[in-house]
Amino acid sequence: MRSTDPAEYEIDRINRRTYGDSRVVKEYGSVTGWLDPGERACFDYARAVGAHGPLLDIGVGGGRTVPMMRAFSSAYVGIDYTPALLRRAQENHPGVDLREMDARRLDFADGTFGLVSFSYNGIDSVGDTGRSQILREVHRVLEPGGLFCFSSLNHEGRSDRRLLRLPSSAEVLQPNLLLRWVRETLVSLRNMQQSRSLVRETEKTSLRPIAAHFCGLIGRYTSLSEQIGELEQHGFVVEACFDNVTGSPALGRVELEDVDCLHYVARKTA
Template sequence: MTADTVQDRINRHAWRSWGARRWFGTASDWTDPGEAAAIAWVADQVRGQPILDVGVGGGRTVPPLRALSSDYTAVDYMPEMVAICRRNHPGVRVEQMDARDMAALPDGHFALVMFSFNGIDAVDHAGREAILREFARVLRPGGLVLFSTHNLRGPSYRENLSKFLRLPRLSANPVAVGVDAARVLCNLPLATFNYLRHSRLNREFDGYAIRVCAAHKFGIVIFYTELEAQRRALARLGLHTEVVFGNVDAAPLRDGQDLGEVYWFHFIARKAAGAVRQPAGNERAVNEQ
């Protein structure tokens, strides 16, 4: 069952738009050098083993992951994306499923669970915890999770309407200037409307924040995290962070590195061998009484 928070409704509305469906349906290749490096880092460890591709969208990640293993399952919580992915990749197993509740998938089965393109950021804190618990549950001992998430200290966190107020580029070509001017005039009213109505959901917490994002003309509200806070959240679930890549280049991030120019992280974490299944939220509440 798909959750229905205010954040969910906002984000699903943006992704159901014609432009978003068209983009997701045609997207290919890596999002950035860090994603390519992260896939290369896990490749030999998961080759030929079961892979779960969460938030598959239109199927951008299907070819590179199926090149690693034919034992491949993809899920997405939006029926529109499932339909696009099935159309783009006939014969591939693609299911409609909310990552917060993947009860239809077996415990301890997958060697790799991947959630790309910052998809985990689309839900609130409780939803994110549920997703990570599900990852820990469906991963086999020693299995890997690979996901990307926005950097709370990165450039995108403070983006505002000035992003859509840029004047047309100077050019000797009047057509190019006209196209740029038309783009500003077209995008600015919707971006302004979305920014003002979605900013009411902006909240900052210890180690993370919820904030409207400039993507889709400020049409989505997402989760931003600090690197160390995300490490701790994974460790609580028996998922040990092995390496983190940024979006900027293919080099692993170093301890003490300035993260001010990193838009998002690519986390790779390993499930502890012999890890005990984490109880769901309601089970935990009962156990702790």
């Protein structure tokens, strides 16, 4: 799906290029298990409240989430919009129903799924327009009362604002390591320059480079209060939210500066 919005199109171009890079595909294809305590807490909650029915796993990447999500439901479908990542997922999980599809245009009937998952801040890989499209589509394909579990970058967090790192003492002392650091830093600076026109910052959201993959991704950061409001506008109510650091509940907390991302459990209202 190609957006007619120039900014959305450019975000797509940058992020798809990075997701399709052979090094990223190799990395994502080798990761297994839960990413952090918050992700595990999110799905433990979903299981505790009786998540059931067919499950849609959006953004499967290299297939990390496939075995964990299939433990929730045998009626499982996984999708990703990056062909190279999807091929790796299919290699890692032969015979599983994995399809190339964009979350902004889901090819499923209304009310098909009881649970929809979108992990690893995948929803942040599009702009504001794309995010609204995803929330509308997820709401449409969920059955009444169904759950949407996803993670999103935290606008109030501070750690990911440090896009460039200083060389370590080992890198300073070893010319080959120092040269590699210089090369990686130059790549990051080039990527930051290419995405500079897309950067914006508001009180509750921001669109800016992500430090991972040499600043080769543009991510949408959202505050907890803003995300709750967006979900409510699209017909969801937030039942739970967990931080990525300790897996502790985040609803009602004031200080979230040490939290990189938040894991949400939202229910489709009847």
